[in-house]
Amino acid sequence: MGTSYDEDVIAWANEQAALLRAGKLSAIDIEHIAEEIEDVGKSEQRELANRMAVLLAHLLKWQYQPERRGSSWQATIREQRRAIEVVLRKTPSLKNSLNDPEWITGVWADAKSKAIEETGLDVFPEDYPWSMEKALDSTFFPDRPQ
Secondary structure, three states, rough: OOOEEEEEEEHHHHHHHHHOOOHHHOOOOHHHHHHHHHHHHHHHHHHHHHHHHHHHHHHHHHHHHHHHOOHHHHHHHHHHHHHHHHHHHHHHHHHHHHHHHHHHHHHHHHHHHHHHHOOOOOOOOOOOOOOOOHHHHOOOOOOOOO
16 A cells, blocks of 8 residues: 555545546545545534634624724625635535534634634623624624614
């Protein structure tokens, strides 16, 4: 066998891809290939959760620090919404996360931690206050003057 998974994962991956393309299925490292495939999905899930936490943290900052609102925060909010839309378009099955209470709780905890760290405030609601649809709505800014 060629390069081991633990020795050099990139060389291993290239060798495994070549074996698959050549139809040499009996020579492939099935267990590690399965792990790598699962990791691809986990990476996409992490990206969605991280982007959502950044978005929610900025929405909190927008709501609780109106005197500091500016174009930089607006740009971050817009960019996260755009990036989340791309992730969901690329991997539509991740839309299910937006309705998963456990996932929302975890993302909300991360968002609050980010907002507390960035603002020094510890006044944010314990429970997630908006719907996911509202948070992702390009026109939504909490307590934004009309």
